[in-house]
Amino acid sequence: MGMHHSPPLTARQVGLKACTSCGSLQRIGSTAPCRRCGAKVSSRREKSVQRAAAFLLVGIMAYIPANLYPVMLTKAFTGNTSDTIISGVFVLIDSGSYVVALIIFVASVCIPVIKFVIIAGLALSLHFDWEMSSRTRSRLHVLTEFIGRWSMIDVFVVAVLAALIQLGAILSIVPGVGINAFALSVVFTMLSASSLDPRLLWDHIADD
């Protein structure tokens, strides 16, 4: 799509709607579930932008405690330390692990923020009918899908460390409250991204 200069034909224009799970076509007027797979079929998902915005809001809200509270508690015989995401990054930099620091920083700070901005931008552009080429919107949407898979890396790091390093009094790592908030934030951002019906992104092309 998008390779043609003439607007492409859409299912809706011919009075049909596609099942998003199996791809079978139905008449737009029908309210029955998909005859092939039984899924709910809609031409454009209802209140998709609202839902995306609501989930995004929860994701952003959860991101605040995710950064304020420690994500990892290190209990060692030399004392207990607790690290937030940012302080952990600085600890890694101080200890010379620049690559790991960069990965953590990108995965835990850059990616979530980029996702927030993109989804918010898409939702706002849909709501307020901003001028934006469908190709840009599609690329942004693909980008959120692509980088989304990296955003859980911090959760995995903590989960693996907490599971592996349990040496009792000598050294043990316990997940902090922050990591729960962070996981919640990621989950709601993903829900937000998936609630946004991608078909809305290129509807305006048909309008033009």
Next chain:
Amino acid sequence: MTNSTRGPASSRIERAANLSARLSLAWLLPLAALLFAGWILWSSYTDRGPLVEITFDKAGGVTAGETRVRRNDVDVGRVESVRLANDLNSVVVSVRMDPQVAPHMDENTRFWIVNARINTTEVSGLSTLLSGSYIEVDWDESPGTRQSDFIGLDEPPLTTRGTPGLRLTLNADEAGYIYVGSPVFLRQIEVGRVERRRLSDDATKVLFDIFIEAPHHRNVYPQTRFYGVSGIEGRVDSTGAMVRVESIAALFTGGIAFENPEHITVSTPVTNSRKPYKLFGSRTEARNSLFDGEDDIRFRFQAEFSGSVKGLRVDAPIEYNGVKVGTVASVEADLPGAPGETGSAKAVLQFQPARFGLEDITPELWHEFVGKLVDNGLRARLTTGNLLTGSLIVEMINKPELAGDPIDFTTEPYASLPVLATDVEAVTADIETLIKNLSELPLDSLVSAATELLREARTLVASPQLATLPAQISSSMSSIANAAARVETASASLPAMVSSLTAASRNANEVLEGLSPDSEIYIELSATARELRTAAKSIAAFAELLEENPNALFTGR
């Protein structure tokens, strides 16, 4: 979803309709999240406990945000900030306490910093070497008026509040080897600790605050004697040698022990700390002074002895029928008031009525009591305490024939006891004679004889004749018995000897009377007579003494 079959324009209408139609249920989520966040904020604000400020001399490893406040190893608060006090000399630690302990933040609450402590009496807090120091808090059972400023303790208290037991104060002349934390023993079982040692306000005593744990505090009676057990107590006397160590720990750190007189069952245990107990230097001292109350000057008398009181020292005992009833508090000379009078010496006699069995007598009753005794003939007299050292003691004796001479209550500073004149010079002469006689003992020949004896004994031991010894021993025993019988006869004839000596001297005098004083024989004879008199006198004194107390030669009276 309406206008479904229409063109592009309809999609915008549909979107507009979608957005302006009833709101998505999804909006409930951020609302719930907001409410949740709000609830967390609100509850964390209202659930926070009181902020207390504790002033310490030194911060001692306390770190803001990390150091915990603990009670019985449970966290009950966290240090929020550490800063210097306004006077820049001490440290103020702000602590956020748990809300559940808030009611206990009253005047009886104490804070101290727990660090590793290693000294002679304790090794504690070693875990803080690794985990960092923490602040320990201690409060009593009952909540009191809320307070937010506290002064931290420099040292951890040895017993937490609410520990059942008894706090007592002991006073001693010197601190000895007793330190804070030194144990308190009862029958060599540790039952308490020294909590504090300090000088009394006037610096004349050392005061020890001790704590005796329940249920052992019920063994503390008003008559209980406390004594120091610093290291080893040793004694060598006629009953043998004795070494006593209260505990190995006390050997190094010192300690306090206490014991009760045997008849203590009639008394009631002490329930609260009254006036300080006296801390004796040793067990022996404590036992000897079982009846010693605090010396109360209201029980004092004075006695004026004419002539020399050479040998009478402060702390010399006052005896009544051979039982110590007090001590001499001071001895001073009184100059003669008029020419021709002999000077006298005034001794202040400190009586201890408890030794008469009068436990809680008032001074008035005591004076009345002594007054009655004196009316019946009680007198003070100086007498020899120890023949070898020549020390004197004060003896209270009953002379019923002297009844009727009352106490002079008008004298200052104490009432005067009537005294019995003692021929102190005679006593002194006795002593001098005895010492002379002793010095004239043929010690040299005795020693050489003993050496000879030892040599012979060695030969004897080496000789084969030793085998026949048992038989000889039995015969020796019988001859010893014979010898003893003979000695008995001899000592029985001592008085006869004295009288014959006296007679000899008298005869010599009679002979002398018939001689010319200028003749040589007169001079010789008179010297002989003098010697005879002296010999008779000293033998008489010696015999009397031996009769009274055969041990006196070595132990004194």
